[in-house]
Amino acid sequence: MALLFIMGVLLVFAAIALLAMAVGKPQAQGMHRSLAVIEAMSTAPSELTAELDRPFAERVLAPMQGRAFKIGRRLVGADAGERIRMKLDTAGNPAGWTVERVIGGKVIGAVAGAIGGFAFSALLGFEATTQIVFVAGGLFAGFFAPNLYLYQKGYDRSGRMQRDLPDAIDLMTISVESGLGFDAAVQQVATNTEGPLSDEFARVLREMQIGASRSESLRALSERTTVPEVRTFVSAMVQADAFGIPIAQVLRVQSSEIRVKRRQRAEEKAQQVPVKITIPLIFTILPCLFVAVMGPAVISIMGSFS
Incomplete structure (x- = not known):
């Protein structure tokens, strides 16, 4: 029995050693591979690492915007470029805003607006018909958002x-x-x-x-x-x-x-002020005035009838 116990202990230790070797070897290999990749990247020519050294906007956002511009050019029409250029001139040509970026931004805004409308309606638990309305509203809002921005900038300017x-x-x-x-x-x-x-x-x-x-x-x-x-x-x-x-x-x-x-x-x-103040006067000021003037009388009447 003692011999069997000793053999069992030895077998357990041998299994633990084999398991440690099996686990440690892939880790060592993975570590060696990572070190090799880092060394290769540090010693690689600048022509090979130039693509990874470029900013995220140039590597990802610029190609995405280029594809969106190609799609938007088919949607907005042939004369949209000239009209957008006139709006940019009226708005003072904001920094970074070009015709290509505006058209691409309309497509990206439409997709983002549709996704946002769907997520908002799904979060509130609306029905499918209401979700379609929210998606359509977000799509149109995102598509025309650049136009509204340029219009406001041009109006202020x-x-x-x-x-x-x-x-x-x-x-x-x-x-x-x-x-x-x-x-x-x-x-x-x-x-x-x-x-x-x-x-x-x-x-x-x-x-x-x-x-x-x-x-x-x-x-x-x-x-x-x-x-x-x-x-x-x-x-x-x-x-x-x-x-x-x-x-x-x-x-x-x-x-x-x-x-x-x-x-x-x-x-x-100055002549437009009386007309413009009519709506806030009717819906905000007069109700408060009626509550302050007629409120005590109404409370007194209700107390008499009760």
Whole structure:
């Protein structure tokens, strides 16, 4: 019995040793393979590691956006590129926004919106019909989200240009009357002011420096904006340049007219206030007033009947 016990103990230890060797060998091999891969990557030529050294956006997001652009180009139509380019010009060409990215973003936004709508409706436990409605709503919202963003950016930028134009024309008028030329007066506005109007005048000067005529640069400015006052100003400057009319006189007239239009626009908005305040007055202020005035009387009447 003692001999059998000793043999059993030895067999157990032998099995443990074999198991440790069987487990440790793959780990050692895996470790050696990992070290070999790291060494190969560190000693590999730069041409082989250039693909892995590129940022995630270039390796994954850029090809995805390229495929989305190919799909979106078939969906939005042939003239969509020109229309989107006009919207980008109106919005001031935000950094990183191109026609290709906008079209690709519409497709990616549509897919993301559909997935988000499905996940939201499934999380709330809606029925299949309601889930379809949420998916369709998310798809349309994601598809038109870039357009809404560009529209809002263009609207805000046009409003800022409309507010800054009278002061800019006054500065140009003073500069021209003090002896500067029109180009130098535009340079004064581009240098001493800030905002989208200053950026547009700086772009006009750059286009003139690379060889475009004054009329062509001003007409390009008119095409990049939807502000009526800017287009009127550009038209007057082009006509004055073509017919030889004194610039200072034209600038003085334009300044006076634009200030009158700004005053009229302010009066128009002031007249719209009573109409716009009607809805919040009816649905928010009057109910609170009725509760404060009629509440005690209603409570007293209910107490009398009870």
